[in-house]
Amino acid sequence: MYPCSGLLADTGGTPVPETLAALLGPARARVLGLLGAPKSTTQLAGLTGQGLGSVGRHLKVLRDARLIQRRRAGRSVLYYRTAAGDVLVEAQPRG
Numbered sequence: 452m453y454p455c456s457g458l459l460a461d462t463g464g465t466p467v468p469e470t471l472a473a474l475l476g477p478a479r480a481r482v483l484g485l486l487g488a489p490k491s492t493t494q495l496a497g498l499t500g501q502g503l504g505s506v507g508r509h510l511k512v513l514r515d516a517r518l519i520q521r522r523r524a525g526r527s528v529l530y531y532r533t534a535a536g537d538v539l540v541e542a543q544p545r546g
Contacts (some may be wrong), residue, residue, distance in 0.1 A: 468543035479509045484540055487520055489529035 471480040478501060485498055497505045510530055513519045518536035521528050532540065 471540065471543050478505070479512060482509045483513055483518060483532065483536060484505065486530055486532045486536065487540070489522070489524075489531040491527045491529055495530070 467477050469481045471483070474480070475483065478499065480536050481499055481501055482495055485526060490498070492510065495501075495510075496503050499506065501509075505543060510521075513536070514521065514530075517533060518528050518539060519532055521530045523529075533540065
């Protein structure tokens with residue numbers, strides 16, 4: 452796997468709020484945080500450094516909890532936060 456570059460490169464290492472990480476786990480909380488704009492599973496794997504299988508499992512849990520939804524865009528499936536997911540992320544204290 453090649454390192455992510457360009458628009459997908461997350462050079463700042465967006466911090467995950469501790470309270471959200473305690474609730475969801477740090478890896479899943481990071482995936483939820485990254486879904487402010489629609490992203491594919493491949494994009495999320497590149498941004499997080501997790502494998503596609505791990506990202507897929509996180510997405511399933513987040514979908515089952517109704518915190519994210521998905522839509523097809525051509526050959527890709529894009530995931531994005533629901534209103535409930537937005538509220539959960541925005542309710543976190545800034546750090």
